[in-house]
Amino acid sequence: MVPPRAGSDCGVPQDDGPDHHARLLQCHAIGREKQIHGYGEAIKWHRERGIDPDTLRKWEEALICVGSIPGLEIDSWSKETLVINVLVANVLRALNRYFVGIEHHVERVMKLLNVESSDIRVVGIHGIGGTGKTTIARFIYKRIFDLFDGCSFLENVREHTKKPGGLDNLQGQLVSDLLGVTHGQIHSVDDGIKSIRSRLLHKKVLIVLDDIEPSFELTPILSILDSLGSGSRIIITTRDEQALDKFEVSLKYEVGGMREEEVDELFCSHAFRGRPAPADLATLSKKIVSTIGRLPLTVEVVGSYLYSKSKEVWEQTLNELRKVPEPQVQQKLMVIIKALPDKQRLIFLDIACFFIGEDKSVACYLWSDRDSASGSVLEVLINSSIVKIENDKLWMHDQLRDLGRDIVLEKHLKPGKHSRLWSHEQARCAGE
Structure with a gap:
């Protein structure tokens, strides 16, 4: 049986083995040694009901073991929020070892954004591929999104606009994100834009346009800017500073190499x-x-x-x-x-050409006909930072994506001989 919490008068559920609970106590930090007296009544409660003494001893030993783990103490309920903030800071510090050097970039962009200001601001982040522009934008987005009435992160705009209906899909995602509805609930993009203007008029929103080029026609997307409320923020990332000049972005930050x-x-x-x-x-x-x-x-x-x-x-x-x-x-x-071994390289090329933004389970299902070990091969690519998983979808940096596609294109000059065709234009040329 699970010992009830001290002071609890709730019923006691049936157990599934006495040792099971000792293991649970060993795996979960439920108290420090000085706090074990709080479980004294619960231990006594079980002892009086004939629980095996060896089982009770294991529970007590597990509590003492857990109590020896160094940690933060909450001396009073008034300090609980402070302790939580310290814990969060410690966890972020541990995680940030994989985001080395990002904080000073984030701080400088945050100064440009100045989220305390009530004006509407557009900030551009530019630099060559691989410097971490998207990572910086995503880091900031996750830090401040809850300060806004609506948010949308439009990732890989350059890639999406090359696909048939890509701009419409981006508009649809923007509408869905800001209105909190699915694409199926939007009759048309124009209707969605009208809904945004009417429902988010004078409301503060956060929008990120990731990886744009000077040649893009983003007027349909940017047309809602004049309807945004005070305090709204738009972040644009690009490799080419001229894209920011085209859209008259005056607040810019250039990301260079690491120290x-x-x-x-x-x-x-x-x-x-x-x-x-x-x-x-x-x-x-x-x-x-x-x-x-x-x-x-x-x-x-x-x-x-x-x-x-x-x-x-x-x-x-x-x-x-x-x-x-x-x-x-x-x-x-x-x-x-x-x-990379052949199997890993083949799956890398498949993802670069077809599966970026696609559900991982769909890709693995398709690969399973070719190789039953595709799941473990994918894990190797993930551990090698070549492929990443975000919300169960496959993701790859655009430099790696372009590299993979170049490998396919360079192997044969004629589209009809390419091992993979990922665009309508390629497919049309291959059929000629």
Whole structure:
């Protein structure tokens, strides 16, 4: 039986084995040693009802063991909020080892956004591919979205606009996000835009347009800006600063490469999972860090790929990286892609061409006909930071996506001989 909480008069549910609860107590931090007296009455309650003494002893030992785990103490209920804030800060600090160097970017963009101001602001984040623009925008979005009446993060705008009906789909997503309805409830995009203007008029919203180009025609999407309420914020990310000039964005922030010490920290966080470099790899680690450049994407992918690999693989990777000039980001990433076993490389190409933004289970189902081990192969790509999962959907950085598609295109010049066709234009040319 589970001991009732101290002071509880609720009924006691039936158990499924005395040892089961000792294991639960060992796995959950339910109290500190000084607090164990609070369970004294519960232990006594079970003892009086004939629970096996060995079982009670295990419960008590488990409580004492849990009580020895260092942690924060809440001396009074008035301090509980403070303790929660400290815990959240500690967790974020632990997680942020995978976002090395991002905080100072976030702080500078936050100053431009100035969310306390009541005016409407559009802020642009620009820089070459792989510097972390989308990551910065997403980080800020998650930090401030609850300050707004409506929010929408339109990711990979450049990729979506290349698809048939892509702009309409983006408008539809914007409408759905801001109004909190599904696409099926929207009769047309124009109706949705009208609904936004009427229902969100004078309300504060947050919109992120990720990865735009100067050639984009975003007027249909940006047409709602004149209807937004005071305090609204729009964040635009782009590789080309001219895109910001075209849309008359005056508040800009350029994301450059990482500082040398940040590169080393980020690489080690992925290559050694935050632990100090082993003695036999310490020198190799420094040599690789000095070779891969200062873009977070390259650092993360190379470091993740080398995690738990042999010294021989490290040496081979270093030799291949040294052959590539520093500015050639995709060529450095190609070193890792070429080193992948055939099964991993095939699934990488499939995702790059077809499955970005698609449900992981759908892709795995399709792959299962070709290889029953596709799930474990995908996990390797995820652990290598080549593929990521967001809300159960497959995601890949656009530099890796473009690299994968270039591999397919370069193998054969004629579209009809390409192993994968991912656009209507390709399919049309292949049929000619």
